[in-house]
Amino acid sequence: MTDTKVRQLNDAELVAIASSALATAFVQPADAPMPDSEVLPCTLGCSSCCYLPVNVTVPEVVHALSAARTVLDIVVLGERISAASAQTRGLDGSDRLRARVACPLLDNQGACTIYNARPAYCRAYNARSSRDACDRLIGLGRGLADPTAVIVADPAPFDAAFAAQLCIDRDLEHAGAQSPHLDLSHALAVLIAKPLTYIEWLQGDVDAWVRSR
Numbered sequence: 157m158t159d160t161k162v163r164q165l166n167d168a169e170l171v172a173i174a175s176s177a178l179a180t181a182f183v184q185p186a187d188a189p190m191p192d193s194e195v196l197p198c199t200l201g202c203s204s205c206c207y208l209p210v211n212v213t214v215p216e217v218v219h220a221l222s223a224a225r226t227v228l229d230i231v232v233l234g235e236r237i238s239a240a241s242a243q244t245r246g247l248d249g250s251d252r253l254r255a256r257v258a259c260p261l262l263d264n265q266g267a268c269t270i271y272n273a274r275p276a277y278c279r280a281y282n283a284r285s286s287r288d289a290c291d292r293l294i295g296l297g298r299g300l301a302d303p304t305a306v307i308v309a310d311p312a313p314f315d316a317a318f319a320a321q322l323c324i325d326r327d328l329e330h331a332g333a334q335s336p337h338l339d340l341s342h343a344l345a346v347l348i349a350k351p352l353t354y355i356e357w358l359q360g361d362v363d364a365w366v367r368s369r
């Protein structure tokens with residue numbers, strides 16, 4: 157199905173849509189109090205949340221993959237993305253937690269390889285409870301995840317992530333395109349396997365994202 161009203165956005169424009177929405181939603185007001193670092197256990201190498209599914213829009217995926225291509229070997233990147241997608245495909249939330257499959261963009265030191273281009277919900281995940289609670293919930297190195305672990309999080313970054321994706325949805329709507337929300341690992345796998353999937357999507361074929369997995 158072809159919608160003649162759809163403007164053919166290119167990948168640079170999709171990256172610009174994502175980065176603009178992220179910069180706007182996560183801007184720190186000049187008069188906002190500095191976060192209390194003593195109550196935030198999130199630090200470099202603390203990566204439990206990178207084992208969770210990440211909800212993304214198409215511009216965020218294109219943005220993430222463009223950044224990843226500049227820092228990772230393309231063959232290694234493709235293998236990591238394919239493996240992560242294959243290991244999590246079809247798993248529901250709890251089975252995915254138990255599978256403990258890291259995001260393919262996480263490096264061996266537990267750092268995000270595309271930190272400045274990471275999607276909205278990657279910026280939202282935070283904890284004000286102990287780092288141990290995160291590790292217990294994800295079950296890193298401890299067998300199955302511990303369902304009794306309780307994570308206390310600041311809701312504000314989640315509101316910002318929601319706002320960023322809403323802004324992206326509206327930008328795409330103005331261009332005449334639908335805005336499917338996708339799983340980061342699977343959407344990366346689609347783009348790696350078929351780089352022009354987003355062109356089929358802009359032509360009205362939203363199912364291209366699913367069919368290409």
Ligand code: SF4
Binds near residue numbers: 206259262275278
């Ligand atoms: S994109 Fe970066 S921050 Fe987001 S899950 Fe992957 S490694 Fe973690």
